Amino acid sequence: MSEIVIYGKSTCPHTKRALAAHPEARFVDILASEKNLEEMLRLSGGQRRIPVVVEDGKACVGFRRGS
Structure with a gap:
């Protein structure tokens, strides 16, 4: 199984939906660093x-x- 990485902001509702759909994903907060x-x-x-x-x-x- 391949790794899924989601770049986004923890406060973004679209990011939250993507993370809920892919609970195994690694989250990268774009506000954490340049x-x-x-x-x-x-x-x-x-x-x-x-x-x-x-x-x-x-x-x-x-x-x-569904994406």
């Missing part, structure tokens, strides 16, 4: 939308129910 934000922006192609869900090296920007 490095976390820069990594999220690199993975998202510069998009400032959260969450960014990374699975199998592929990043998906945003989260929709």
